[in-house]
Amino acid sequence: xxxxxxxxxxxxxxxxxxxxxxxxxxxxxxxxxxxxxxxxxxxxxxxxxxxxxxxxxxxxxxxxxxxxxxxxxxxxxxxxxxxxxxxxxxxxxxxxxxxxxxxxxxxxxxxxxxxxxxxxxxxxxxxxxxxxxxxxxxxxxxxxxxxxxxxxxxxxxxxxxxxxxxxxxxxxxxxxxxxxxxxxxxxxxxxxxxxxxxxxxxxxxxxxxxxxxxxxxxxxxxxxxxxxxxxxxxxxxxxxxxxxxxxxxxxxxxxxxxxxxxxxxxxxxxxxxxxxxxxxxxxxxx
Numbered sequence: 660x661x662x663x664x665x666x667x668x669x670x671x672x673x674x675x676x677x678x679x680x681x682x683x684x685x686x687x688x689x690x691x692x693x694x695x696x697x698x699x700x701x702x703x704x705x706x707x708x709x710x711x712x713x714x715x716x717x718x719x720x721x722x723x724x725x726x727x728x729x730x731x732x733x734x735x736x737x738x739x740x741x742x743x744x745x746x747x748x749x750x751x752x753x754x755x756x757x758x759x760x761x762x763x764x765x766x767x768x769x770x771x772x773x774x775x776x777x778x779x780x781x782x783x784x785x786x787x788x789x790x791x792x793x794x795x796x797x798x799x800x801x802x803x804x805x806x807x808x809x810x811x812x813x814x815x816x817x818x819x820x821x822x823x824x825x826x827x828x829x830x831x832x833x834x835x836x837x838x839x840x841x842x843x844x845x846x847x848x849x850x851x852x853x854x855x856x857x858x859x860x861x862x863x864x865x866x867x868x869x870x871x872x873x874x875x876x877x878x879x880x881x882x883x884x885x886x887x888x889x890x891x892x893x894x895x896x897x898x899x900x901x902x903x904x905x906x907x908x909x910x911x912x913x914x915x916x917x918x919x920x921x922x923x924x925x926x927x928x929x930x931x932x933x934x935x936x937x938x939x940x941x942x943x944x945x
Contacts (some may be wrong), residue, residue, distance in 0.1 A: 664829045664837035670812045689732070690807035692802025697725045699798045703861065711867045715933040716786045716794070728795065730771045731776030731801075735905045739768010743906060744894060766803075766884075766912045785936065789869035789925075796876035799858045803848025803880075811842040818844070833892075843892035846942045848883035870925035878918025884911040 675682045701718040703709070740763040741749045741756055749756050774792065781791040810816045814830045818839025821827040827837035857872055858881060865871045885908050893905045900909060 664827050665825075667814065667828045667830055669831070672813045677905035680724070683809075684812045685806075685809040688805040689802070692727060692805045693729055693732075695801045695805075696728075696795075696798035697721060698726075699801070700794050703794050703866075704796060709861060709864060710825040710933055711864070711930065713933045713935050714934070715790050716784070717936060720784055720786065721794075722785075724777065724791070727776040727780045729772055731773035733772075733927040734764070736764035736769030739765030739771065743768065743910065745896060763854015787869055787931075787933070789873060790866065790933075793866055793869060793872040796873045797861050799852045799855075799876065802859065804846045804854070807842045807846030809851060811840060811846075815874075816842055817844075817892060821890075821894050838892070839890040841887055844890055845883065845887040848887060849880055853879045853883060866931040868928070868932055870921045874918045874921025874923075874925060876918070877921065879916045881914030881918060884908070884914075897928050 670684070672685070673681045673683050674687065700721045704714055704716045704721050705718045713818045737756070743765055745763070773795065777791050777795055780786075781788045814832055816876050817828075817830045817833045818841030820836045821839045822837060823837070826840065828840050829835065829837050853876065857876060860872050860875060865875075888905045888907045888911075891905070891907065893899055893907075897906050899905060
């Protein structure tokens, strides 16, 4: 064992266990991310000055859309993992698809599922779709950060071997060699750094350009994930793909083009003047 390796903090993945019921840090990360995102999204929706004087949505809309978003995260994340990362196994064991407590969630699947849920909700409420996605983009890094911390506590998704850095860890289920804490790298880039960038854009009035913040999120996450994948151990049943790429890299590369395209389109279209929700919509919500 390398003298540079740090002792892994043995935190029980189960926070509280009462009989057959357990509360895990991973589940709390999801709940905490959704609750914190809901709180910040309500503030963004209500802050009319950042929309140019008129917000296209109400704080009450955020109360309703959070259920749609949660379903998109869970269903999309699970389906994405099944299709992208282990289709052969689930084809032979289809009942395991519904056993969420055994693990297996994909960010890219959850991302697509959440986008679909938000677009359907925005259409039903006559809210500009790109603006709804912009609000979601600002708050999503909160959940990403908490999720990566939970991955670290669970000693999962650990990094490649690293005998030459003083912050490497010997993970309990990662063999005897010290490894990069890639979960913490991802939490820093996808969570803290990306959140700071998007928060600054919000404060600078980027919400007036629908799609600008959402585009930056997609582009920024793609960059953060690709960089992190250089330090993260690929899934054992997938390994390295053509050209030394990992599945995470392959799924993130298109995000760069999509993000840049969204920002270019938002900038070219210019600032929007939003209309308040129609009276009929307000009556339906009352």
